[in-house]
Amino acid sequence: MTWIPRWRPNLFLFLLLLVVAALANTSSQNTPCPFGCTCEDTVVSCRGGNLTSLPGALPHPSKITHVVVSGQNGVTTIGNQLRQCIQLQLLNLSANNISVIEDGAFADLSNLSTLILRRNYLHWLDEDTFKGLGLLDNLDLGYNGLTVIRNNTFRELGSLRKLDFTKNHISVVDKDAFRGLTSLVVLNMTRNLLKTVPPFVFSHLRSLEILVLDDNLIEELPDFAFSGLDSLKILRLNGNRLTRISALTFVFQSRKASMVEHLYLKGTNLTEFPEKALSALHNLKTLDLSQSNIKVLHNGSFDKLINLRKLVLVGLNNLTVIENHTFTWLYKLEELTVSRNPVLHTLGGLAMTSFLGNLRLVDFSYNSIKVFHKNMVAWDSDVIVDLTHNAIECDCRAAWMIEALPTAKNPLTRRNGANLTCSGPLGLKDRKILTLPYSAFDCDVTLFGNKDVNRRVKMAAITAAVTSILLITILILIKFRIRWLSFFRRQYRYRSYKNNGMFTVDKNGNCSEEGVPMDVIYTHIH
Known part of the structure; x- marks a missing residue:
């Protein structure tokens, strides 16, 4: 009887496995690059390859890190064709005809960090669509046909930092639609069909810093609309139909101070400045209210915005008056742009003062303002001032210009001042202001310049008279006591x-x- 070592069958099995692995490796090495694609090292590019489905066989699939199948392809369905690409980091499937993503299509792509599904025909996402993508960092779903974002759609995307829904047809966002997105930093929902922002819908996005809701159909922002966004710094609401912003819109139930630093409300239907709503934004640095329907900026409108650095008011077709003390308390303001407001004719003499020492740019060009006042800025500072293309009346109130503007510290301010022209009276129309003599202004420039001093002297005289009367009355009472x-x-x-x-x-x-x-x-x- 022949003795056979007990370990020999195991050795045969081991050798058999090695042979199978070698054959498999040889097969993958010999797998040609799909027709219409280029394969270089770890990158497979099938741009414009006229593919109708994702390539299922790729050379060295376990080493591939980037797959691009975009532009002039006709892929309609995403299945698990790329399941062997376990090291895949970027998958670009933009500009196809994709309307279906099978459940578990990405389940084996655990290292994927960027998924681009832009410009397709997706209409539906469910809880299992993105299953397995725990390391996904960037998800682009722009230019699809999505109408609803359902609860828990992104529950497994705990590492996602950027999410883009630009130009879909989203009109409904469920309350827990964003649950699980604990690391999300940027959310872009530009050009959708949202009519409101449901309260607390963003409450799960504690790390969100940038929220873009431009060009939706939002008419009103309710109380606590952005509650939970403790890290939000940039909020864009341009191009909406906003007519009202609730006083509690930017108030958080957690009682934490809002961290919003940049707020954009360009192109809305606001008719009044939302002073109460914005008073909660103590950290606001940039505010853009351009192209809105605001008619008057009242005294104290910006008083609570003590950290504001940049204010933009361009193209307000209904703005007529800026009252005294509108900008007086904006001590940290660096840039003020109030331009191209065709019916803005009045700028209060105390709307702003020379105490705003941080100003670097003041632009009041292309309005219809008749009178500017000398105390609006410190002319010996390095601020750039542009008052051109207004309806300046060259009377006593403009006489200060011929002294202050030519001696302004900033050369751009001096250049802009040299281009100022008179709108009236008729005899001075279109004449350059700085070329006029003092006599053209038909007033005593010295007295005009000392108007403040004269007023103070009068007040002192009145005070002295009242004090004298009181003293005489007291003496009479003492004498006849x-x-x-x-x-x-x-x-x-x-x-x-x-x-x-x-x-x-x-x-x-x-x-x-x-x-x-x-x-x-x-x-x-x-």
């Missing part, structure tokens, strides 16, 4: 008699509360 005291004492005793019915007089002639004849009383009180 004995007579007044005597008079009041007699009156008191007489009223005491009437109340008690009688007086008595002692041996010294002093009255008491005992009764005496009327002649004694008369003698005493007179």
Whole structure:
């Protein structure tokens, strides 16, 4: 009987596995690059390859990190064709005809960090669409046909930082649609069909810093619309139909101060400045209200925005007046652009002051403002000022310009000042202001320049007169105090008699509360 070692069958099995692996490796090495694609090292590109499905066989699939199947392809369905590409990091399937993503299509692509599905025909996403993509960082779903974002669609995407829904047809976002997106930093929902922002819909996005809701159909922002966005820094609401912003829109139920630093409300239907709503944004640095329907900027509109650095008010076709003290308290303001507002004719003399020492740019060009005031900026600072293309009346109120503008510190300010022209009176129309003599302004420039001093002198004179009258009154009271005291004492005793019915007089002639004849009383009180 021949003895056979017990380990020999196991050795045969091991050798068999090696042979199978070698054959498989040889097969993958010999797999040609799909028709219409190029395969270089770890990158497979099938741009414009006229493919109708994803390539299922690729050379060295376990080493591939980038697959691009975009542009002039006709892929309609995403299955698990790329399941062997376990090291895949980027998958670009943009500009295809994809309308279906099979459940578990990405389940084996655990290293995928970027998935681009832009410009396809996706209409539906469910809880298992992105299953297995725990390391996904960037997801682009722009330019599809999505209408609803369902609850828990992204529950497994805990590492996702960028999510793009640009130009879909989204009108409904379920309350827990964004649950699981604990690392999301940027959410772009531009050009969708949202009519409102449901309260707390973003409450799961604690790390979100940038939220873009431009060009939707939003008409009103309700209370606590952005509650939960504790890290939000940039909020864009341009191009919506906003007519009202609730006073509690930017208030968080957590009572934490809002971190929003940049707010864009360009192209809305706001008719009044949302002062109460914006008062909660203490950290706001940039505010753009351009192309809205605001008519008047009132005294104190921006008082609560103490950290504002940049304010843009361009193309407000209904803005007519900026009242006194509108910008007075914006001590940190660096850029103020109030331009191309065709019916803006009045800028209050105290709308802004020279105490705004951080200003680097003041642009009031292309308005219809008739009068600018000297105290609007510190002309000896390095601020750039542009007052061109306005309806400046060259009367006494403009006389200061011929002295302040040519000596302004900033050369751009001096250049802009040289281009200022008169809108009136008729005899000076279209004349350059800085070429006019003092006499053209028909006023005493010196007195005009000292208007503030004269007003202070008058106030001092009035104060001195009132003080003198008060002192004289006090001296008169002091001088006749004995007579007044005597008079009041007699009156008191007489009223005491009437109340008690009688007086008595002692041996010294002093009255008491005992009764005496009327002649004694008369003698005493007179």
